[in-house]
Amino acid sequence: MFKAHLANPSLLRRLFIRYVFIILTLTIIVGALVSRQTTENTLQEIHHSLFIRAQFLAELAKPALQQAAQDTGTIQKTVVELGKKTQSRLTLISQDGTVLADSQQSPLSMDNHANRQEIVDAAEKGIATTRRFSQTLSQEMVYLALQVRSQGKVVGYVRVSLPLTMIDKQLAQLRLAILLSALVSAFVALILGFYFVKRFSSPLTKITAVADAISKGDYSKRIITEQKDEIGLLAKAFNRMAENSQQRLTEMETERNRLAMIFTGMVEGVIYVNKQQQIIHINQAAAHMLNISTITSIKQPLAELIKITEITSAVEDAIAQQDVVKTQVQRQGNSDNIEVIDIYAAALNNDQGESVGAVVVLNDISELAYLERVRRDFVANASHELKTPITAIRGLTETILDDLLMPEEIRLRFIEKIKTQSIRLSGLVTDLMSISRLEANQSEPTFEAINLTKTLKQAMLNASNSAQEKNISISSQLGNSKMIIRGDQQEINQLIDNLIDNAIKYTPAAGNINISLIAHENQAKITVKDTGIGISHAEQQRIFERFYRIDKARSRELGGTGLGLSIVKNIVEKHHGSITVESTKGHGSSFSVVLPLS
Numbered sequence: 085m086f087k088a089h090l091a092n093p094s095l096l097r098r099l100f101i102r103y104v105f106i107i108l109t110l111t112i113i114v115g116a117l118v119s120r121q122t123t124e125n126t127l128q129e130i131h132h133s134l135f136i137r138a139q140f141l142a143e144l145a146k147p148a149l150q151q152a153a154q155d156t157g158t159i160q161k162t163v164v165e166l167g168k169k170t171q172s173r174l175t176l177i178s179q180d181g182t183v184l185a186d187s188q189q190s191p192l193s194m195d196n197h198a199n200r201q202e203i204v205d206a207a208e209k210g211i212a213t214t215r216r217f218s219q220t221l222s223q224e225m226v227y228l229a230l231q232v233r234s235q236g237k238v239v240g241y242v243r244v245s246l247p248l249t250m251i252d253k254q255l256a257q258l259r260l261a262i263l264l265s266a267l268v269s270a271f272v273a274l275i276l277g278f279y280f281v282k283r284f285s286s287p288l289t290k291i292t293a294v295a296d297a298i299s300k301g302d303y304s305k306r307i308i309t310e311q312k313d314e315i316g317l318l319a320k321a322f323n324r325m326a327e328n329s330q331q332r333l334t335e336m337e338t339e340r341n342r343l344a345m346i347f348t349g350m351v352e353g354v355i356y357v358n359k360q361q362q363i364i365h366i367n368q369a370a371a372h373m374l375n376i377s378t379i380t381s382i383k384q385p386l387a388e389l390i391k392i393t394e395i396t397s398a399v400e401d402a403i404a405q406q407d408v409v410k411t412q413v414q415r416q417g418n419s420d421n422i423e424v425i426d427i428y429a430a431a432l433n434n435d436q437g438e439s440v441g442a443v444v445v446l447n448d449i450s451e452l453a454y455l456e457r458v459r460r461d462f463v464a465n466a467s468h469e470l471k472t473p474i475t476a477i478r479g480l481t482e483t484i485l486d487d488l489l490m491p492e493e494i495r496l497r498f499i500e501k502i503k504t505q506s507i508r509l510s511g512l513v514t515d516l517m518s519i520s521r522l523e524a525n526q527s528e529p530t531f532e533a534i535n536l537t538k539t540l541k542q543a544m545l546n547a548s549n550s551a552q553e554k555n556i557s558i559s560s561q562l563g564n565s566k567m568i569i570r571g572d573q574q575e576i577n578q579l580i581d582n583l584i585d586n587a588i589k590y591t592p593a594a595g596n597i598n599i600s601l602i603a604h605e606n607q608a609k610i611t612v613k614d615t616g617i618g619i620s621h622a623e624q625q626r627i628f629e630r631f632y633r634i635d636k637a638r639s640r641e642l643g644g645t646g647l648g649l650s651i652v653k654n655i656v657e658k659h660h661g662s663i664t665v666e667s668t669k670g671h672g673s674s675f676s677v678v679l680p681l682s
């Protein structure tokens with residue numbers, strides 16, 4: 085029964101068992117003491133009452149004792165009567181031990197009592213009590229004998245006695261009463277004890293249950309108690325502790341999640357290794373860069389998992405030097421890309437300054453490096469392209485200046501060449517400026533509604549002269565409906581001009597150019613198709629690169645800069661469109677630009 089209620093059965097059962105033991109021991113001790121004391125008091129009272137009766141009898145019997153020979157029959161009657169009234173045996177004994185009267189026996193049948201113990205003692209001390217077997221009544225009796233004196237002389241003895249069975253009966257009743265009250269008290273004490281143990285154990289059971297839940301990670305449980313005592317205070321303290329722990333745990337979890345989020349969201353790869361250079365944490369970016377898993381790499385030795393010596397030696401150096409080590413790794417990536425990763429390894433120390441490992445930060449700068457390469461190539465190409473006409477102009481000018489006697493006709497030819505080179509130079513500068521403007525201004529502040537049909541018609545008109553010069557016909561299917569896009573009119577003009585210009589440039593005389601405009605799924609598709617020299621599949625991949633020309637000399641001769649298509653691509657991308665080319669070498673090309681309709 086207790087087990088169900090007790091928080092800690094062994095503790096509380098022990099407590100209750102001890103309590104039971106104490107209560108029972110105390111009950112036994114107190115019962116025994118009370119019983120002893122009560123017995124003593126009762127015996128004393130019996131003695132006292134025997135004594136009173138004896139005194140009373142002595143007073144009554146004194147005259148009779150003085151004249152022992154008097155009418156013994158009258159005395160005997162009186163004694164018998166008194167004996168009945170006092171419920172005791174009364175005996176009147178003369179000074180020589182002769183029994184003169186007895187309340188329960190005829191004195192004549194009784195022998196001399198001078199040798200009876202109580203009489204012997206009373207003769208000596210004046211009063212005496214004894215307990216012995218009565219030969220007269222054949223039972224255990226208590227006797228009290230009192231010496232009776234008259235005028236300084238002993239005249240006889242009175243003896244009062246009670247059967248011991250009567251006293252024992254009284255005492256037994258008394259003991260039974262004590263035992264019963266002791267048992268009742270013990271029972272009440274046990275019931276109260278059980279009640280208090282239960283009361284004590286119930287909140288402890290709750291506290292234990294909550295503590296158990298907390299130990300299993302459930303911090304939401306609370307102890308509900310109305311108690312105001314120490315247990316109530318303990319429960320409250322426990323609740324506060326659980327609340328604080330929950331709060332702290334939540335804070336820690338939030339902090340951990342925040343850190344994990346930062347770690348996960350970081351563009352830079354982060355690896356944390358312990359002193360033994362085992363991976364303890366690796367974020368998504370690092371795992372992606374190194375082509376490993378964030379989960380299976382945990383606890384793996386860094387050197388075994390990552391075969392990039394730059395990283396492993398950076399970690400080793402950082403731990404050995406207790407410093408930050410910076411290095412870089414370059415490797416061949418997928419396709420033609422070169423992957424460039426900046427590596428920062430920093431030693432980590434704990435609060436005591438002891439080394440605990442290192443953190444590695446990987447920064448993939450491949451794109452930056454690529455852009456840097458493109459920029460360098462661009463500068464080199466642009467310088468080279470600019471240098472060519474400038475050198476030509478300078479050489480021609482110097483020749484003219486040096487040779488004052490140069491025939492007029494040659495000088496004119498030279499000046500014509502200077503003009504061609506300066507036009508080329510101007511075209512180059514214009515294209516470079518276009519690129520720089522397009523790259524600088526990637527936003528769309530100048531976007532306006534553009535009528536594509538109208539724009540294409542105007543472009544065809546602009547190109548008609550140069551087409552006619554080469555006997556190239558331009559046909560078109562522009563449709564009837566208005567096709568409106570949002571964009572920069574000047575840039576869209578440039579885009580279309582460049583495509584038509586290329587088609588005329590790279591189509592031999594008597595060729596044909598077709599320009600079409602169709603709408604498809606909220607998009608406008610402009611196609612410029614020619615019957616020109618065509619572009620091989622391999623070269624189609626590269627013609628949009630800056631300064632890339634399939635045939636440099638031919639392009640130059642035709643006034644090309646190698647920048648036209650890269651400008652076109654740039655404009656298309658700025659207008660959220662796409663450009664594709666379909667061509668077969670020797671069989672013409674078809675450039676298609678798709679732009680979103682407004």
Ligand code: ADP
Nearest residue numbers: 586587590627633634639644645646647648649
């Ligand atoms: P360019 O100023 O040399 O024309 P572009 O960037 O406009 O430079 O074109 C790059 C190269 O692509 C050209 O040099 C040419 O070889 C090729 N190309 C462009 N358009 C055509 C076309 N319609 N037909 C054939 N080849 C072309």
